[in-house]
Amino acid sequence: MRDAEEFDAFYSASAQRVLGHLYAMIGSRAEAEDAVAEAYARAWDRWASVRECDSPEAWVRSVAYRVAVSAWRKAVNRLSAHRRHLAEQHVEATTVDHVAVVAALRRIPAEQRRVVVLHHLVGLSVAEIATEVGANPNTVKTRLARGRRALAAHLADDEYQSTGGGRSHDV
Missing domain, CATH: 1.10.10.10 (Winged helix-like DNA-binding domain superfamily/Winged helix DNA-binding domain)
Known part of the structure; x- marks a missing residue:
């Protein structure tokens, strides 16, 4: 129970600030919200070790940034694959x-x-x-x-x- 209360307090004190930082870094509020939510979920899963970090907030911010960049890379790769696939297809003209x-x-x-x-x-x-x-x-x-x-x-x-x-x- 102590862990949950401690994590809730940490989340309440830092979530808006981390969201603001990430939003400034990546430029999309929706993507920042998704990445921050994922980072806090990961922090909760590892709370025993995260709370021992010099700065749990920095840990969450770093994870959130990596999550956002990873999502961006996946989107770029998906788009590149889609373009490659389209380039390989021969589309006949519409008659x-x-x-x-x-x-x-x-x-x-x-x-x-x-x-x-x-x-x-x-x-x-x-x-x-x-x-x-x-x-x-x-x-x-x-x-x-x-x-x-x-x-x-x-x-x-x-x-x-x-x-x-x-x-x-x-x-």
């Missing part, structure tokens, strides 16, 4: 057809869109789709048929609109 299909898919009901994508883009069978979406295979077939019709109608409308022309009417 007009792709844009038209995506736009048309957005215009059909969600259930139809889901089965059309699962069947035509993912390559699942009707039975596999039925299992994945938790529906009867006949329901999947109906959604697929309706989705294809709706998609075709929207693609035809988009084609009509993109030409800018009107339809000729025989009189």
Whole structure:
């Protein structure tokens, strides 16, 4: 019980000051708060030895700074790895057809869109789709048929609109 009271007193007396110091060092209050919280947690875990240090506050401040720098390094490494991964990927240019299909898919009901994508883009069978979406295979077939019709109608409308022309009417 004495350790907890002693640590609580130490924390109460020093936490705001350490937070202010770390914030000044790293420039982000949110990151400073996270690092300080982690440092005090570590101090509590090692309180028997930390309290014997010349300056327990300096110990916490040093640990908090190392935690913050470590988090920063991890973020930088993650970003670098992400950039490397993106640089290695070949991304094909988006075609007009792709844009038209995506736009048309957005215009059909969600259930139809889901089965059309699962069947035509993912390559699942009707039975596999039925299992994945938790529906009867006949329901999947109906959604697929309706989705294809709706998609075709929207693609035809988009084609009509993109030409800018009107339809000729025989009189």
